[in-house]
Amino acid sequence: MVTIYDIARKIGCASSTVSKALNNSKEVSDSRKAEILAVAKEMGYVPNANARRLATKQSWSIGILFSEDLNIGLEHHFFSGILQAFKTYVEDLGYEVTFVSKKVGTQSLTYLEWCKYKDIDGILIVTVDVNDENLNELRQSGIPIVTVDSGLINVPTVISDNFQGTRMVVEYLMSRGAKRIAHIAGPMRSFSAMERLEAFKTVLGQYEMDASMVVEAYNYDFNSGRNALMAMFRAFDEVPDAIYAASDDIALGVIIALKELGYKVPEDISVVGFDNIELTRYTSPSLTTVAQDKVRIGTEAAKRLIAQINKEADAGQAVINRVPVELIVRESTK
């Protein structure tokens, strides 16, 4: 490993001069600077992150917090899409992104301890168990935080506009003649699921429609959707003419279940999803759904985090940043 001392020795100047030159300080003459840069390049010099960070106390790194317990995480395309956009944005600014871990060598650490250990600049919380004690500690630590799609209070949040999306769905269904709209909600440990359910009730209420046909899916996946639909048909005597599902996966499960029960989609019952995952465009029938803007959510989250890191005014306010959604009408609604 070649260090600034090696360079200094070779040139015959002080290491401090080399350091300044490499950092483009104006305390070094242009000729000297050129010489040092040339030698550095020739010797294959690469700075040492740990030394630099130790000295500057600026780590240029951002932590990503995925909760392990919920089994949605990296593997869920929605979150991985957000992460991808987030990562692209901050890396372009020169930050590195690291997963926050609970272990260092053989030692176990809390999230906050890990952040201190790494001297992290900021942290993105993606999915999380809201009741995790370790999170409180983190939140109160003053470390810049932004969260995505979570229900953490007192933390700057970026999330799809579930209210707008739900309203669009309901009003669209009504405009197409729906009289009896049901909702397959997502699991209530998910904040978005709660919001969508709440919005569902609110909007139907405003139109003086009954919003009681609701069943909670155990999970966000296909199978949970299928099961939830079956449960709904067992629990209610009435048959809805439209179903608003809290996610695309759930909606696809619902459609299959309806087919199994002998209903036609959309002729007998319309189905709407939420997410706009790639495949829904190609299923049969293709799915009417609410598109979430993963890229925008990830990018927005990145911007808000960076603003906090740079201590811009108001950056740290626990404001919920709602990202617009879009209703994509396809074949699953009549």
Place this chain on the structure above:
Amino acid sequence: MVTIYDIARKIGCASSTVSKALNNSKEVSDSRKAEILAVAKEMGYVPNANARRLATKQSWSIGILFSEDLNIGLEHHFFSGILQAFKTYVEDLGYEVTFVSKKVGTQSLTYLEWCKYKDIDGILIVTVDVNDENLNELRQSGIPIVTVDSGLINVPTVISDNFQGTRMVVEYLMSRGAKRIAHIAGPMRSFSAMERLEAFKTVLGQYEMDASMVVEAYNYDFNSGRNALMAMFRAFDEVPDAIYAASDDIALGVIIALKELGYKVPEDISVVGFDNIELTRYTSPSLTTVAQDKVRIGTEAAKRLIAQINKEADAGQAVINRVPVELIVRESTK
């Protein structure tokens, strides 16, 4: 921030003693050790990663390399699944995982420079442009590397057994009476796509069947599958009775396209995919496919990397580690 000096001062001992106590050295008496640990805890001491790493030259961190140019990456469930398994395994051992970036602050770095900069212990290459010059440099640097599903030569690799999988598909189709099997290949810049194509030709050759009905999909996604199928029907006069697609997404595109052309799956034409993504179980028809073991691939890759880091014998050999696959028979084949 509380340091070992703060602890030493409070107790009235030397910082070196504190350091030793915290590292459980036997040069410190048990009573002293207990005292120091107690004070450290009381003061909320957390070690500083940068200082520690600078001093020990052990970073306990692993880099993940996702190529940006191919637009498969984090968002592809196959890779995110592998990454998840990999991450879980190495984090449990106390390593942290960081995405390797090409920028540090405002400076651009090559992969190798970044690795040196961070003093990284090892690196997982997930998707990658085989022709990237920066990779050669990395490969020759001696830094422990493992790669997944890539065609990098001279690098320890973990990959699904594409030959076994393809053989199972072909033989299964033949056992069900297929006489004319076509292949929708994945993009040839993907190593797995190449292997599957090669295996397809080999196996058909062994049975003295014609293996010329092949079209390359432009990408691994649904739409490419659909387009490739259309291209196939334009290019060949004959109609196959079975189609082996290089991925599930492609297969689903193929199925839709076939439906559009008026063919029934599986009655007229059988279709087989590769991956076993969650949804394929629920599409209609559900998809016969080759299941890849994401968890095993990720874990295996982790093990091989750690072995190299620990300089275990033979660990660094550029052996290809083939992970068994499984044929899942569902409705898309008759």
Place this chain on the structure above:
DNA sequence: TTGTTTTACGAAGGCGGTTTCGTTCTTTCA
């Protein structure tokens, strides 16, 4: 008792940078 190990601890140097603060040597300006 004396001599030899062990044990427990402290001083100090090093890891590879950054930064402050002099100190020369030039410029600049009155």
Place this chain on the structure above:
DNA sequence: TGAAAGAACGAAACCGCCTTCGTAAAACAA
């Protein structure tokens, strides 16, 4: 032309931790 200002550079301290080495006290052996 002399004094003040600025430019260019080096010495040294520091970031927080680890580790080597020396030493005094305690434990053991002869």
